[in-house]
Amino acid sequence: MESLSFYENQFIKADSLISEGNSADAKELLEEILSQYPDFGKAHNHLGWIYYNKLSDYERGIYHYKLAMKFEPKYAAPYLNYTYLLIDIGRYAEAKEHIKFTISNLENADNSSYNSELGRMAEYENQYSAAYNYYKEAQKNALNPNFIDNMKANMKRVKDKMSIFEKLKLKLK
Structure with a gap:
């Protein structure tokens, strides 16, 4: 078996290949x-991403994200990627529980x-009022100007969907 540092370098190559679009x-x-290293959590995360985003194999994506979180419990990427996957396949209750767990337990969670x-x-x-408030909270702690602009656009879009009564409630806050 070759040394772990060799496989860490191979992981960096794989990461570059993904960035170049060579999945x-x-x-x-x-x-x-x-x-060679079945407990290499970051490799599981990236493989989960490929299964989810490139192959639409959600179950294999879930499988690899869960292994990534198990083997690299402080690595933030699989937690967020798993969230995206759950939401995209409509498993909202699981996604909400996962978010609650992550925010409570992961030190470097991107709130x-x-x-x-x-x-x-x-x-x-x-649930437009709730959506508006979540987007507003997301914007509050954000640092990336593009993300902030996206949250403003989200809040405007949601506000446009609200009933007159929901809009009045926002003004009364």
Whole structure:
């Protein structure tokens, strides 16, 4: 078995391949890494991302995200990626529980992103006031100007969907 540092370098190559849009070669490299180091959490995260985003194999994506969180419990990426996947496949109750757990237990959780995702779910469920408040909370702690602009656009879109009574409630706050 080759040294872990060799596979860490291979992981960096796989990450670059994904960035370049070469998911097929990245997938092969990640599978090779995991054949030697099945507890390499970051490789599981990236493989989960490929299964979810490129192959639409949600169950395999979930499987790898869960392994990534198990083997790298302080690595934030699989927690957020798993959230995106759950929401995209409509498993809102699980996503909400996962977000609650993550915010409570992960030191470096990106609260702005999680509030944005809570807002997205509330909007999908036609709970426009709640969505507005989640987007507002997401914007409050954000640092990225593009993210802040997106939250403003989300709040405007949701406000446009609100009934007159919901809009009045916002003004009374």
